Amino acid sequence: MTTRARREREKEERRQSILRAAREVFFENGFHRATVDNVAERAEVSKGTVYLYFESKETILAHLLLEGLGELLGELEQAYAADEPLTADERLQRLGRAYLRFFQREPEYFRLLMAMDRGRFQDSVTPEVYQKVLSASLEGLGWVMKAIQQGIDEGVFRYCDVRQAASILWATLNGVLELMEHPLRREMVGMERENLYQAALETIIHGLRAIPEQQGGA
Amino acid sequence: MTTRARREREKEERRQSILRAAREVFFENGFHRATVDNVAERAEVSKGTVYLYFESKETILAHLLLEGLGELLGELEQAYAADEPLTADERLQRLGRAYLRFFQREPEYFRLLMAMDRGRFQDSVTPEVYQKVLSASLEGLGWVMKAIQQGIDEGVFRYCDVRQAASILWATLNGVLELMEHPLRREMVGMERENLYQAALETIIHGLRAIPEQQGGA
């Protein structure tokens, strides 16, 4: 029956429209300042309808995050793989740049990811949804780990705990992005976000490198 | 006039007592959950009095942060200086460990520092106070820059933009601390905060090193 199909489609559209509205108001005011009323108003539905599609404010955030992470994941995957073969170094560079590009395009996702508060969020979201958010993050980390492993295998990176190294890279890039969020901190650092980001990426990669003189001997 | 002096002193004491109370309640319950009532009660003054000394809840936080940063700065200074002469590497290690120790001792400062960035903190605080917070950060950054400069001068670190390098180190350590705040992200990373922190610190320092064979080179 066409009716059923159309219904389904309309429902999905409505859901998307609520999500779109939520993205707008969460991005404009920050998650904490935004109210469910704002979201409903923006989506041009009643507040009750919002709760028909999402069980809580936090759940909306989670789905927004999930959506964003899905996108990011796709881009990381593309960055990792390439038509021609790539060195580990190149792969990390590409992954790092993809990460940066994503946050340049959707700078608010980062804030939202951070707003994903310690206690509160976890408690107010289905464990399943929470798990999804985390496993998406984990998948992202996975690409970085693969690239680092490749570097170790090829002898260009020194032997190390791969997960640890990937976590450090991740933490570093996050740290830079967050640091450079504040205009005044940016001023303090005295350079463009992109430049610091690139330099940080290179510093980490450099830090992962095998120490050449050991190869070249005394 | 002695009266005036005593007045001044009493005023300052009152102010400190409010600040002390605020630290306690903000640390115990987190900034968002704590109320101005809690602070007033703990300080044994009326709520109105709190507003006599601080223009808003956020301002109290800002002064707390300022105070905390002052402490941190002192510890960084001590870490930098030492009785015996230190290598650049050692200095960075000491600075990094001091930073970690500070947040281990006062883990809430970190959270508060982060809370500052969320909820429109900037808008609710005088530019002057905000400036102070930032210049304190800048001073902290200064110690790291000095150590890196020393390393470059002594030839153990490769030549680079010192401010940039210090910023990267700072961003990295922050990134690690924040990453490891989430219990489940911690689980994802699969190791202790302290270990990742130390590893990150070493990776950065390693990344700053001059490439040895160039010295041994032709």
Add this chain to the structure above:
Amino acid sequence: MTTRARREREKEERRQSILRAAREVFFENGFHRATVDNVAERAEVSKGTVYLYFESKETILAHLLLEGLGELLGELEQAYAADEPLTADERLQRLGRAYLRFFQREPEYFRLLMAMDRGRFQDSVTPEVYQKVLSASLEGLGWVMKAIQQGIDEGVFRYCDVRQAASILWATLNGVLELMEHPLRREMVGMERENLYQAALETIIHGLRAIPEQQGGA
């Protein structure tokens, strides 16, 4: 037409199934906490359908009550009648015990009956339905009246207004049941509900007795 008959039957079945579902959810969660959604879900129909068969949540309750009263009435009738002839005293004892047994078996009916009196129940139900609930009560009262009348006729009860006496008995038993609903009032009274109930029943019956020496007169 057979079709019409089947239609009728199906309609009645659906109605019953909604009523059955409502009993379950009202009993499980209490009337106030239960939602029409719960009822619909349990009955495996849509919420709209529930409103097709009953005009409001209160109406459902009214019909449930009616049903329950019907059951109770049957049990009172059985208690009244017996294979062997019974004294008035025995009949009242049996009626009283049947009443208790009913509420022990379906303690929620009592609560629901009481809930009926609170929240403006009267306003949200057709006078007709309300009338039915009341006339069922009246019928129950009838059995008690018959037993008391028998007692008077047989000279064991003193002459009195039969309806009045029955109402008193009814009020007393309700009063005990309601009193003993509150755990802490129960504690205050310091005995089991069943014991107080039985004692109240006996006190009333005792109170109805003819004063023997007047018959034996000096």
Add this chain to the structure above:
Amino acid sequence: MTTRARREREKEERRQSILRAAREVFFENGFHRATVDNVAERAEVSKGTVYLYFESKETILAHLLLEGLGELLGELEQAYAADEPLTADERLQRLGRAYLRFFQREPEYFRLLMAMDRGRFQDSVTPEVYQKVLSASLEGLGWVMKAIQQGIDEGVFRYCDVRQAASILWATLNGVLELMEHPLRREMVGMERENLYQAALETIIHGLRAIPEQQGGA
């Protein structure tokens, strides 16, 4: 200082005015239908002010109840004691009539007392307040117990568990009052509340009487 005293007085007045407003709206709409907004509006204060004086809606109810019970208790005490010596029978009559008079004057207290829901209320009120409500009830029961004990001591009432007997009387009178709340049930019973009440009281007292012929022997 007069200021302090006036402040205290004004505070108490405000508290009373909120209580008065609450009584009105709780009585008009029933506790469940009444909202804290209604109370605030009626008292001509802001909602926040209501919460300044009472910690929850239930607490307001509790204080209303306490107030009412206090009044009732005073009247029961007066009813019990009298200038001339009284028989046990007279005392019970007087207590019963005082109870009735109270609810005739403040018929809504009864509804409120009943609204004091099973679970909810207990959970949302300080144990201390709850205890007070209960101990007030207990005190009321005490007067009835004393009168019954007197009757037993004087040989006019048969020997029985005094607390039990008092509870039965209490339950009965409550049962009558509640029964006669509904106009239609009243119609069903076919007499005035006062008459049924009086008859019930006498029936219970009669039921407590010692059986005379046992005294008069065979």
Add this chain to the structure above:
DNA sequence: GATGAATGAGCGTTCATTCAT
């Protein structure tokens, strides 16, 4: 200077009921 009573907008969430399909 200090008090603390008063404010009132704001919040996330619920649910009986309606009505277009």
Add this chain to the structure above:
DNA sequence: GATGAATGAACGCTCATTCAT
């Protein structure tokens, strides 16, 4: 007849801030 998506008013409670005294 049946559906179920949509509604929107309602609710108890909080708390940063103000201001008369």
